[in-house]
Amino acid sequence: MYRTPRLFLFAAPLAAVPGRAVAAGMPQLNFHDPLLIGQVVWGAVIFGGFYLALSRFALPRVERVLTNRRTRIQSDLDVARKAKAEADRASAELLSARHEAAEQARAHVERIQSEARASADAHAAETAKRLEAEIANAETRITQSREQALSSLSEIATSTTQDLVARLIGTQDEQTVASAVKRVSA
Amino acid sequence: MTGEASVAAGSTIDALGQFELHPVLGHLGEALRFSQSPLFMLIAVAIVLVFLYVGMRPAAVVPGRLQAAAEISYDFVHDLAVSTIGENGATFFPFVFAIFFFILAGNYLGLLPFAFTYTSHIAVTFGLAIMVFVISILASIRFQGVGFLKHFLPAGTPVWLAPLLVPIELISFLSRPVSLSIRLFANMVAGHVLLEVFAGFTIMLAGLGAFGHVLAIAPIAINIALTALELLVGVLQAYVFAILTCIYLREAVAH
Numbered sequence: 001m002y003r004t005p006r007l008f009l010f011a012a013p014l015a016a017v018p019g020r021a022v023a024a025g026m027p028q029l030n031f032h033d034p035l036l037i038g039q040v041v042w043g044a045v046i047f048g049g050f051y052l053a054l055s056r057f058a059l060p061r062v063e064r065v066l067t068n069r070r071t072r073i074q075s076d077l078d079v080a081r082k083a084k085a086e087a088d089r090a091s092a093e094l095l096s097a098r099h100e101a102a103e104q105a106r107a108h109v110e111r112i113q114s115e116a117r118a119s120a121d122a123h124a125a126e127t128a129k130r131l132e133a134e135i136a137n138a139e140t141r142i143t144q145s146r147e148q149a150l151s152s153l154s155e156i157a158t159s160t161t162q163d164l165v166a167r168l169i170g171t172q173d174e175q176t177v178a179s180a181v182k183r184v185s186a
Numbered sequence: 187m188t189g190e191a192s193v194a195a196g197s198t199i200d201a202l203g204q205f206e207l208h209p210v211l212g213h214l215g216e217a218l219r220f221s222q223s224p225l226f227m228l229i230a231v232a233i234v235l236v237f238l239y240v241g242m243r244p245a246a247v248v249p250g251r252l253q254a255a256a257e258i259s260y261d262f263v264h265d266l267a268v269s270t271i272g273e274n275g276a277t278f279f280p281f282v283f284a285i286f287f288f289i290l291a292g293n294y295l296g297l298l299p300f301a302f303t304y305t306s307h308i309a310v311t312f313g314l315a316i317m318v319f320v321i322s323i324l325a326s327i328r329f330q331g332v333g334f335l336k337h338f339l340p341a342g343t344p345v346w347l348a349p350l351l352v353p354i355e356l357i358s359f360l361s362r363p364v365s366l367s368i369r370l371f372a373n374m375v376a377g378h379v380l381l382e383v384f385a386g387f388t389i390m391l392a393g394l395g396a397f398g399h400v401l402a403i404a405p406i407a408i409n410i411a412l413t414a415l416e417l418l419v420g421v422l423q424a425y426v427f428a429i430l431t432c433i434y435l436r437e438a439v440a441h
Contacts, residue, residue: 026202028309039221047231059280
């Protein structure tokens, strides 16, 4: 009975060390501390303010920058695409214009060639006609000359004969000579 | 890591002293219940907001480094929210962003010497988790009406299983804020206790003379490695908290 309290007294500090450690330990579980509940209330206020600042100002600002960049890149791409389409169209136009010009030139050349051919043909035909006409003319003239020559032949023969007869016999009978010549030449 | 100063001068290591709350600003802080925990919340929030403000101030089409960082953080959380929650993700995106960066900034701020880690307080993490829980319930009612209660009996379950399944589903539903808050709290506490313990070893070994001075290098090396680990844990826990928030919200908005 006497020893027991002393043993307790001896053991008391030993028991108290872990006991105090538990009581003092884990300040997070000391719910009697007004600061512990205070930090939750303050935390709620601060977190609420944080959330509002983020959702109202900070994050929309980031969002705006990102959206700006997206739209800018998109519009730049659109501009580039449009420029490319325009360039393509211009190049196609150029090609078609060149093609058309070549076609036109070819048609032109062909037309000129055919015109030249036609005019040459016409010229040739005209020349031929003129020549033919000249030939015909000449032929007519030749015929006329011949006929003329032929018609004057009897006259010449008659006069020559008269002259000859007159020289030979000294007399002349125009009538007889003419009939004689006519008889011979007939 | 504030506790380094409070390591008992003797042989014991007071690993939990770093989590104690002290009023700041003297009597005013005491009256307003304003401890270093809300002070560091303010600092964390201010850092995030200043980061976004200064980063986005050039509003350049071709971003600089800080703007690129701000945009990456935006895109990262935005993709997380939209890809997990679905088409309504954009509605909850600022909330998920706030959660992620509130926790991330708290975790990283706590790694600085003499700083306080508010995410190491179960009251704070449980408050965040309850907020997520309540918002997901409100979103359920908003998007599905009272019909969201039918999720407690998965489709196609025989009716006679209902008395068994409904309580299980209900318990798993109600345990969400508990697991969410304890995961973050326990990770932060464990990391900071380890840092404190090894820092305490260094001080204790340093007290052993020249031989101790050499040996004291070992806990310092471990603490460097632990700091690297804590950098990973800090972002990982913030990510886990944010993605679980997204998953709960997806369940809330899914029809």
